[in-house]
Amino acid sequence: MQEAALNLRDHGWAKGSSGNISIRLSTPFSGDPGKLYYNAPLKVPELEGSHILITRAGSTMEEVIGDPEGSIGLFGYHEGKLDLVWGSGPPTSELSSHLLILSMKKGNVVMHCHMDAVLRFSSNHPGGRTLPGGFGSVGWFEPGSPELAFATMNAMKEHNTVLWMGHGAISCAGSVDECIGNLLELERELEEILDG
Numbered sequence: 490m491q492e493a494a495l496n497l498r499d500h501g502w503a504k505g506s507s508g509n510i511s512i513r514l515s516t517p518f519s520g521d522p523g524k525l526y527y528n529a530p531l532k533v534p535e536l537e538g539s540h541i542l543i544t545r546a547g548s549t550m551e552e553v554i555g556d557p558e559g560s561i562g563l564f565g566y567h568e569g570k571l572d573l574v575w576g577s578g579p580p581t582s583e584l585s586s587h588l589l590i591l592s593m594k595k596g597n598v599v600m601h602c603h604m605d606a607v608l609r610f611s612s613n614h615p616g617g618r619t620l621p622g623g624f625g626s627v628g629w630f631e632p633g634s635p636e637l638a639f640a641t642m643n644a645m646k647e648h649n650t651v652l653w654m655g656h657g658a659i660s661c662a663g664s665v666d667e668c669i670g671n672l673l674e675l676e677r678e679l680e681e682i683l684d685g
Contacts, residue, residue, distance in 0.1 A: 490542055490561050493600055493665045494553035502602035502672070503550045507657070509581035510553070513597040514540045518563060523574040529566065530585045531635060535592035536566040543580040543587065585638035586659060590645055596662040602672060603657040606679040611655040613683060621678050626652040650675050 493510045497503035518540040541564050544553060548560035563575040566588075571580060581587065587599050611629075620626055625644030630637035630653075641659060644651045650660040650671040660671040 490544070491554050491557060493598070493668070494544075494550040496665065496669045497600065497602050498550040498554070500602075500604075500669075500673070500676075502604050502657075504603065506547045506549050507603040508550060509544045509583050509587070509601050510542075511544070511581075511587040511591060511599045512542045513591050514542070515597060518565065518574060521574070523565070523572045525573040525578065527564075527571045527573070527579050529569050529571055529588060531588060531638065532569045533566070533588045533592045535594070536588060537568070539566045539591075540564065540574070541566065541571075541587075541591065542576075543584065545577045546579050546582050548577075582633040583659075585633065585635050586641050589638045589642040590659070590661045593642065593645060593661075595645065595649060596664075596667070598663065598665055598668050599659065599661045600665075600668040600672065601657060601659040604672070604676050604679075606676045606683065607652055607657055608655065609683055610652070610679045620652065624648055624650050624652060624675050624678065626654060629653075629655045632656060652679075 497508045545560050552560035558576050561576045562573050562578045564571040583601055590599050625648035627640040627644050641651050652658050660668045662668045
């Protein structure tokens, strides 16, 4: 999580409290169950029994780097509830998208960021535009909404990285490095379109 936060910060993609990260553990956590629960915004039975590290709502990447326990939570998913077993909550406001993407089992790492290139592209192409192969896009939806989550999940059926028009980008991969690579490639493609 700290490596991911460093990358988002250093690329200038997570100013202030923008940007969030989730990592599904490859094996369930074996510690004691937590005593604090949050209702998941969506029921995602494919994640039953999973444990997921998720950035806390409103946390900055600087906080993730310097104070992991105060800015990240380790949650167990059980019957539509998130059981906080370590760290801090509540989880990111973009939780719906993270949960649906992780349920697709395309990778264990999901990263959302706000790149300047996305906002510039959205301003210059308000009606949207077909992106080069490898990238999906969805129109503008209320941030954190189930509508955004379901549109993103549909786009993720064919792509690993999706542009959120007027908002940012989200990527899913097997590692932090792969996610960052996907996001860098999207940024380059958008800049080429904008400069061309």
